[in-house]
Amino acid sequence: MKSLFRILSLTMFFMLTACAPQEPLKIGFIGGLTGRVADLGQAGRNGFQLAVEQVNAAGGVDGRTVEILVKDDGQDPAQARRAAEELVAAKVALIIGPMTSAMVEPILATATKAGIAVLSPTVTTAELTGKDDLFLRIMADTRTYADMSARYNFRRNGVRRVAVVFDTSNRAYSENWLTVFRESFVSLGGSVVAEIAFSSGDDTGYAALVRKMLDAKPDALLFVSSAVDTARFAQQARRIGASQILISVEWSATERLIELGGKAIDGMYMVQQFDRNDNSPSYLSFKKAYETRFQAPPGFASIAAYDATQAAFEAMRRGGQGTGLKQALLEKGPFTGIQQAVQFDRFGDSQRPALHTIIRDGRFDVVEDISE
């Protein structure tokens, strides 16, 4: 009787050990999912979620199911810090995000304490370039994009006088972008005639700000702002009847911009971080999966988040477990991306080519870049 019981309990023990499912792998996401920058945040979250769902459908990472934790930073540093603390407490292996440069500082501070790497799809501020920390990113920094914008608009559009508004609620990005642009533009021979700071919010006086820009008699209006603000600025400019060339930044170049801006944004120039006209099978199959899942086309943030997430999984498969994940991301590259391979330098920075586009009839059209 006793020995039978012993055999039974032993058998059960082995069955339990054998059958115990592996602990799920937790990955966190932080982005602005409410408020004015939600377009960027949602697109990024969708790319992230799609990557995870595809990996789970294929059996997970080395047999481990991936569990996602999605947090909203609301474009507020305090909320971003809380979100990061929650993810650290939940013991995530990696944080994908944030989507805006201003959120990096609070999140990175919290994640660094816990030794968790932060991999951002869309943050481009040059302030973080060349730092050996736990922060990694998919995009090139603002130097690439702002410089490209300055050259294109000076040479191709003949712009000589630019009036600028820039959003201080994402100062880390906007000021940095403007600095690079100014340097490049002035060195070419142009001049920045007005630099007007504003903080994006419900009571932003778009009309007054546009009038102030026009007072400086510019050839072009440059909006260093999110899609919502860019749309509102463009609408105000067109209402007043301004005929200047409109320039915006890659931050605002989300798929929602068209819907938000209406006809007012037709003719606006901006740098794009991916090629919508790409016919490669990898892009087409990704686009199809994304549209089926989210009933909307993917944007640059979706692709970047998808690439970032897949790169992280690939690094894990190549041996980047736990705290070794950052090293694996830095050393075990390049990783497969939708439109190009992902490769980090030793500071966790990357390069990603850009295209110049104009909005025509509610579509982003690539314009030939002859600035080089």
Add this chain to the structure above:
Amino acid sequence: MICVSRSFRLRSFISLLLVATTTVTMGLVGGIILLYRIPQINEEARTAVQQEAVDKAQLLEFALDGLESQLRPVAAMAGYASSVAVTQSLEALIGQGKQFLAVYVVSQSGSILSGAFSKTQGATPSRSIDGDLSRNLLFRSASQGKAVWSDRYLSAQSGNVTIGVASTLGRWTVVGEIAPQYLHNSVNTVSGRGGEQMLIVDRAGEYIAGNDGKYTAADNLGALPIVKDALAGQGTGQQLEHYGEAVFAGSTKSDKLGWYFIVTRPAGMGNHQIRITVVLVIAGFGGSLLVGLLLATLWARGVSRPIQRMIDRTHRFAEGDYAKTTETAGRITELNTFAEDLQRMADAVHERELEMLRSKECLRASLESTTSVAIQWYDIEGRVLYWNKASEFIYGFSAKEAIGSIITETPLMFQNQEQAIKALGIFKEVELSGLPYGPAELQLRRQDGGNLVVLSSTFAIPGENGKNILVCMDVDVTERKRAESDLQDSEKELKAIFNASPAAMSVSDANNEFRTIKVNDAWERQFCRQKQDVIGLQGTEMGIWSDGADRERFRATIMHDGFVDEMEAVLLRGDGQPLLCSITAQIAEIGGNRLILMVTTDITDRRRIETEIRELNAELENRVAKRTEELSGANEELATTLDNLRRTQKELVQTEKLASLGALVAGVAHELNTPIGNAVTVSSTLLNAQVMFSERVKTSLSRSVLNGFVDSVGEIALILDRNLHRAAELVGSFKQLAVDQSSYQRRPFYLQDVANEIILAMGPSLRKTSHKVHNEIEQGIRLDSYPGPLGQVLMNLINNALIHAFTEKDSGSIFLRTKLIHSGWIAIDVCDDGCGISEENQKRIFDPFFTTRLGQGGSGLGLHIAFNLVVDLLGGKLDVTSTPGKGSCFHLQIPTVAPQPMAQTDALSYPSSS
């Protein structure tokens, strides 16, 4: 015995029976209930969730109808009223912002005509309500007459992710952005308290509302199985997995809102009804098991008690206890009848047994009561049938082990099988003849191995079945036999002892004129006479006494006292040789005879040896006395010599001390020489100047001469002052040194001062050589000790180095170093880099008069004095380490506070020796 694999007690068995019946019944009933009821509940849940989803969708559509209907009039109004009026009515529509966050009227081209924001959205005057909705999805999907609801989208107007509703009438479309709280409340109202989880998502799987609390507006739930099914239009109440739990999910799409409604209810054990059913069945099962156990135990006890009593009584009968019991009758008739029959049977058996016992008792009592006659019964095969108490006692075998054994197999008291077979032969003879055998003497043995002699008779008596029983009756005669043989043995023994005795013994008869009865072998040897020659003779007849007076004395003493103790007399051997003997005799009265036992010991040799020893002792004593006298003379001489030696040593030490003092004086005098010499020189200069000045005064005194004189007087005064002060200082320190050296004053002082003074004092002798003393003593070490002796120690050590270390070196170095070793102790090292000290010499270096420069001025006392001062006065230690060729180091360790002297001891007075 019946073979059973396992037997139970009656009570356990009845309990088990009852419990098993209950459990199996309840198990079956419970199982059937579960098997029937669970699928039924599941089916109900499946239908219910699907129905709920449809119901809730309709309910929410109905609840939100109210919002749509508010927008329509504004759209109608926009066609004809002024923009101010339209704005006013929009603001009225917003009100407190409980329903809409923003409302605006949009023209056909998509531009906003007018609008209003809720106060909570921060409607500041500067906030512009304009914009271009031409490409807005909601605006574009709006159609005439029918309100359209959006998915969650990012609105440029409110700058947030929101849900909008658009109502178009004519050329105008009114768009309202719904307040999230309103939607939330509506959903809560609609979902009621059914316990189902309700979830609403838009076409892209974005979370709209729900009563779960698990999700936020930030979530896209498209990947959840329940949402996936709903979006695919397959949500018809099937069982799905949801966060690791099974749920039934029903879903429907609201055509009006364009949203998906998903209602879930837990499946399996998560389902409330299933859980209750299972818990009820388990509780019923457990309860009946418990009740069954209790009842069964009680019932079994009731039933088993009378049976147990019966069994107990039967057990008692079997063991011969026929006592009647006073138990009352039980409730089972068959058992009561059985109990009565049993009692009757027991009574009958009891009566018969008593009868038999009485007749047996009579015979047994007579056999058992005899103690000295061992009685045994045997059958003709030799099997023991009876064994009485006396047999047990005599042979040691108990009745229990004897009865039943066959003597040819187990011989019992017979010595071996052979004897037993012989006994069996006697039995057969007695059986055949019918005559008794014996009594005959037999050699037998006890159980413990002891031998027995018995007188045994055997006869036959009739036994059962016509067979004869053979009766043996034995009487133990062992003791008697043994007493007889013991007497013979002891006589033999005595004779042997008498003859074997090494002392010469003789026995004579006091009643028969002291005629000799017996002499032993030793007597024959001692006196060289034969037994046969002396037996029956008197002492005089055999001529043994050399002196007749001795014989008379012996006779008188023994007759008077009854004994003679060590009487010495000269007796004669058979060959006439005289022997000095010691005679001891005693009269013993045995059976009326008065026998005299005489022991004669030959003491001729012993006496001679005793005399010799006595002479030797006397001679030895004489010799010892003589030697002692010589020794004490030598000792006295030695004491005198030692005394002289000690006195000489003291004198030498004193001389050494004076010499060192002299060296000090010389050193100080030398130091004094310089300042005083300077002073003398300068003072003579002054004298000259004064003379010259006096002469000038007599002739003519110019101002310049006066000035020159005054200047030189001033200079000279300065030089004098400085040099005389220096001299005064030196004298002062010399005084201190002299006092310290001569009187061993104890006082607090600084170590560096003493060291400096010593080096100063040794200056003259040092300067003669090119050796250097490096004073590395730390500043500020304060001691409460004897500065004079310490100085002398240092001086002796330095001197020792100067004299001995640098014989092969022109310029050597001596180092004075200190270190505090621990609290209250200080170490001072005096080291040199000279030739070193051989290991052999190191051992003796502190001995008095040890010197390697004998006859070259070394007294051999310097280090000895230093050692004594350190150990005895300063209370410290001094030792030396040296590497020949590299140098030596004297390690001095002293307490910073010297011990208080107990008294003016020898050690103290020894170096001072005043």
